[in-house]
Amino acid sequence: MALTRAAVLENSADLGIVFDTDVDRSGVVDNEGNPINGDKLIALMSAIVLREHPETNIVTDARTSMALTRFITARGGHHCLYRVGYRNVIDKGVQLNKDGVETHLMMETSGHGALKENYFLDDGAYMVVKIIIEMVRMKLDGSEEGIGSLIKDLEEPLEFIELRMNIISEPKHAKARGTEVIETFRKFIEEGKLEGWELDACGDCWVSEGCLVDLIDDPAAIDAHMYRAKVSNKEHGQFGWVHIRQSIHNPNIAVNMQSSLLGGCQTMTRVLRDKFILASGVDNVLDISQIEKYGKIGKVN
Template structure:
């Protein structure tokens, strides 16, 4: 269901931008907004359920996602760096919109670009707190075969287990994808 909300959000963003373009006198259509988008070779969305009392789930998600940001910024995930996702600079958290008075959303998210010495930059990982459920969505895209799986392995081994967050998260989807490269 999370991908449906994300898709609907993106459609609304495109419609808003098309209206802005029209108001500015542009004759370009939707194609001009998406022409430079690249299709990833691999793409996957995984979920990690928060295993705590429901009333603590949101605070736990914020703590986990903020610590992910710290791990990336401190270089504890080698080859990973905080990324801009287009609408906002995600190292500042994400924003609902990019108008003159953006409003912070009620779900924390960060995205990191992933590179390796021999492969160069080959993908990204986006951690997003669910607005509606006590879980964290993990979206991955890669331009190389096996890239999403290698990022998932690094997330599990070098962040979730290393930080101890695997004890308060159900990481079964992460484990399964890390082992098999599919769900």
Template sequence: MPDFMATTSTSSLALHCKSLNRTDLNFAFLSSSRRPTSRKSFNSARYNQIVVDEEVDRIKRLQNGSDVRGVAMEGEKGRRVDLTPPAVEAISESFGEWVIDGLSKEGAGRGRVAEEEDVRVSLGRDPRISGAPLSVAVFSGLSRAGCLAFDMGLATTPACFMSTLLPPFTYHASIMMTASHLPYTRNGLKFFTRKGGLKSTEVEKICDRAAFKYANRLAKVSTTLNALAPARVNFMSTYAEYLREIIRKEVNHPLHYETPLQGFQIIVNAGNGSGGFFTWDVLDKLGADTFGSINLKPDGMFPSHIPNPEDKTAMALTRAAVLENSADLGIVFDTDVDRSGVVDSAGRAINRDRLIALMAAIVLREHPGTAIVTDARTSMALTRFITGRGGKHCMYRTGYRNVIDKGIQLNRDGVDTHLMIETSGHGAFKENHFLDDGAYMVLKIIIEMVRMKLSGSGESIDHLIKELEDPAETIELRMNILSEPRFAKDKAAEAIETFRKYIEEGRINGWELDSCGDCWVSEGCLVDSNDEPTSVDAHMYRVKVSDQEHGLHGWVQLRQSIHNPNIAVTMQSIVPGGCLSITRALHDQFLLVSGMDIILDISQIEKFIKNGHLG
């Protein structure tokens, strides 16, 4: 096992800690009555309390909603490495303990589950170059917790969850190591049990527990742990067969059941992430022609483009490959394949609102009248599209976990809800364990495409959304928080709450909070007014924008980023120039008047106003 001590320094403070006496550092967790009261001792104790507080806070800041994310290697200007092997070990150990505690509570009366059966946890990862050393830290942490670890190697996020359900694996829990579409310098952890992905509040508890472990260990990783090496398992072949069988059964091809994709050419752009398996283990084996697919080889440096279905380069390259090969469909995956987008046979990109509309059209055919949950960045035209087909549109807080949890809640409350999908491409289905699986979403599109051809239709899959109106403009700007990182979250919340008060007081003419007591209304929807953001949710508000000339023509949303210390300003308008007028009103009637320009960097706002475009 490699020695991480040369590479895991997270601060000059950590180096100083090596010279401190362990008993002194642990003072922060002891009663002050157990220490001498001399001035020298008091000052030492106070310093050590600061040491512990800083280390604890550093681990807590790694929480990213329902995930853990951080900088795993040098290469980002102004960002220090904080997702170190010691941090990952402490978090993984805390997750393992959390899993064991949960299983013990479920089996109350039988004693601790760990005493009756080994608690088994799998680990998968995307191809990031920091994955190998951080994986060792995960296995070390799981062993410390008393879990048996299983190494899935290169995998996808949805596959990690499915490894808890599909026999003969059925692990008690799973971890996926990925940072999705973020740069190669980042990495992170996503957590699953057989119940699904963890909630933000659960990850918060795990990080709280990990923070004190980390601080107490003086930033050292256990490299002498007498634990068995993790067992290597090939789960991805089982997962691929699971996907293939769904396509076979749902298409039920009358001539070639085993190869229902014969006669279809499908291009895959895996973005050098984990999605290449879908080409050779799913599509090829079902008879599809995948010639012309690009970026299939895993490469943790992501040399071609950001693996992201929202990325313009990713979509442009896929479009070019589809047109060059006269393919029937193009697929774009993100790094860990929990998101996807597609390109139709004419080279039209289907992502964001267009992807939501396509999935809504498919789901509403299967489940008439169902509710569909999206984040609050979708267009007014999308709401009309969904309701025009008999569906109900529930808009909710931005963040894929928020959207999925809302769908789960609605089903529990008796509201039939089969699709939960965010504009970023995270799409989850009730029929698929409420799991956001980019491969499963593409699978639904492929099945529909084959069915259309079998029915005699000569139309492209894009035909299903021909009635969707595109907004004239959609713009997203960012305002960085002018604060130390540890204060950024509070400053962002302060700015957004001030914005809410301005709108409620009517200080910007024609602007009105887009909220009401119900989950949906006929003309569009809302963030539930009764659902207050929790301590780990980003603050956000969406506002309807009207003016005398155009009436209700758009909306603007201010949202606190959970990835970076900034506020996203997202705008949409059905009239050309509408986003520019929205930005001017935001700048002149809120940012300058409220004094928020002191704590927010509004240079991007002012540049857009000056130039009239983002360039």
């Protein structure tokens, strides 16, 4: 991304394009050299898709920001939070369309994404073509602004962090231990042991049975347990969220956090440590050194 940004600025280009090696993930750089990936790329594609398909559903993984939800709903769309994992996100869109719920965009913060019009293929090149077409349309309409102007009102979270907790167990028992930890997290929240923490919800989809799933008769199988909790206090209302999930491939648990308050992620980390990890005793099966360090000094490295 840095090389592409430098090339855009050096050549006064309208757009820079970045792909991964097999072109199923993409990102872009606008004419001012601003990288557009993660939430910003989802917002850009949402703006384009919602102009073509007003009120459509947009499926993302549950690590996206509260600001992205506001961005989508302000344009008349519906934001469906779903499980981490690009196949989960795309398959969710396929299922919604089968159920008669119009869903034209499915996208993960990693840059993976698919469109209904492109047969739900995980295709980074097709995403970029849509962006180029929109950029040309803007120029033909007489706009002198770059593609980044479409997301200029997207707020960025003040803080975000990802922490990892390795599971201390024989490899053959690691998945079961991880599931126990995450289900204990759910139980603690449901019992009100973490004040101001509430399992997050999204329309007809909510956090149940270990992941964000539909209230339908045949929910998709759970590949890794995960929950997202929204965090509030009396002074500021909801100011952040915590997403905790099993890694599918490695014996660890990932903890993602976002906050709209300065110091919010560190505060949530301390609550997670004191009111859940230590209070429940799950620290016996977890290496919480990253949690400890971030809770004390506000950084990992």
